[in-house]
Amino acid sequence: MKKIKFFIIVLLFSSYNILSQAFDPNANRNGGVNRNIGRTYTPPSQPSAYEIEKKKTEQLDKFMDKLKKELTLDELQTIAIRNEIDKNNRNIDIIVKKEISDDEKSKEITSMMERTDKTVNSYLNKEQKEKYKILIEDSKPKKKEKKQKKEETAVEEIKKDELKTED
Numbered sequence: 001m002k003k004i005k006f007f008i009i010v011l012l013f014s015s016y017n018i019l020s021q022a023f024d025p026n027a028n029r030n031g032g033v034n035r036n037i038g039r040t041y042t043p044p045s046q047p048s049a050y051e052i053e054k055k056k057t058e059q060l061d062k063f064m065d066k067l068k069k070e071l072t073l074d075e076l077q078t079i080a081i082r083n084e085i086d087k088n089n090r091n092i093d094i095i096v097k098k099e100i101s102d103d104e105k106s107k108e109i110t111s112m113m114e115r116t117d118k119t120v121n122s123y124l125n126k127e128q129k130e131k132y133k134i135l136i137e138d139s140k141p142k143k144k145e146k147k148q149k150k151e152e153t154a155v156e157e158i159k160k161d162e163l164k165t166e167d
Contacts, residue, residue, distance in 0.1 A: 060086060070135055071128045080123050088116040 047055075064082050067073060073081065095108045117136075121129055 056089065060089070067132075067135075071124065071131050073128070077123050077128075081120050084116055084119050084123075088112055 060082065063085070064078060067081065068078050091112055092109055095105055095112070098105065121132065124132055
């Protein structure tokens with residue numbers, strides 16, 4: 001009988017100690033009960049339409065500030081060019097969302113960009129047109145350099161493959 005009492009007392013003390021550690025909020029890092037079990041993981045949310053529009057507007061503002069500074073645009077030119085570029089960006093978004101092939105999308109976007117370029121040039125005087133052309137050409141080499149690097153690496157890989165097959 002004494003052994004049973006002793007066993008029950010030891011069991012009570014150890015279970016009390018175990019339960020107090022398990023439900024201690026500070027003990028979570030070392031094996032305590034995680035009280036967040038019922039909560040589900042929520043991945044980072046996608047930006048809302050408002051946030052996307054805000055970002056696009058900020059980018060357009062930066063671009064227009066650069067154009068205004070570089071080309072010394074007056075307020076009427078700035079407003080007209082801004083509206084044209086904004087309209088072009090919205091049309092490009094529509095084209096991107098269309099369910100057509102990538103080649104067709106590329107062609108449509110290229111034609112839209114050319115039309116926008118012509119319209120922007122119609123608002124500029126001769127001196128501004130030259131500056132605008134230089135500004136646009138300066139932004140294009142970055143894309144061309146990337147294409148050239150890709151082509152060069154592809155050529156190098158082909159040469160390596162040819163050398164391996166010759167051995």
